[in-house]
Amino acid sequence: GAVVSQHPSRVICKSGTSVKIECRSLDFQATTMFWYRQFPKQSLMLMATSNEGSKATYEQGVEKDKFLINHASLTLSTLTVTSAHPEDSSFYICSARDPGTGPYQETQYFGPGTRLLVL
C-alpha cells in the first residue's frame, strides 16, 4: 500500500508554545488529507479535512484557530497546535486519500501518528 509519513513521532512541549506536525504522502499525490485525534483505548476522532489549495473543513467542536491546518502542496499537510495546553496532549494521526481509479476505489492511508505531551 501507499506510504504516509508523519513527523515528529513524539513531541514534548511547554504549555503556551506551538507545535507543528507534518504529514506527507510519499508515493502518491493527495488532494485531501485528514487529521484525527485519538484518546487512549478509543476510536479515532476526525478533527478536520485538509484540502490542497483551500481552507480546511473542521468538524463540529474543533477550534480552527487552535488547530491550524495548511495543505500547501499535493504531498504535504501540516497541523499546528497553537498555544498548547495539557488538555491538548493526545495521539494525533493523519491520513491521505488515494483516489484510486474512481469514487468507490478511494482509500485512506495513515501516518504512524504523533504523540504530543504538553507539560
Add this chain to the structure above:
Amino acid sequence: AQSVTQLDSHVSVSEGTPVLLRCNYSSSYSPSLFWYVQHPNKGLQLLLKYTSAATLVKGINGFEAEFKKSETSFHLTKPSAHMSDAAEHFCGVIDHAGNNRKLIWGLGTSLAVNP
C-alpha cells in the same frame, strides 16, 4: 446517516484458532468498507477493503471479509490466529454523500491472542 457498529469491544482467541471480528454498518448509499489494524502507539494499517467488486475480499496477513448487503455486515475472519494479530481492529465505512467523503469508524475491537 452512516454508522458502524463493531459488536465486540474485546475478542480473545487462542493461537491457531479462527478469528471472527464482527462489523455491521448502515449506509444510504453503496458503501465502501474497510478494516484497519492498529498496534500500540502506531498508525493504522489497511487490512482489506470492499469497493463494490467481489463480495469476498482477501487482505493481508491471511485476513478475509465478506460483504453481505442483506445483513449489512462486513465481518473480518482469519482461519488461524497468530500472536502478531493481537492489536486493535477498526471497521470503517466511507460516506459517499457530498464531496467531503469521510471515513465513519466503529469503536474498535481489541483482539487478544493467547499462546
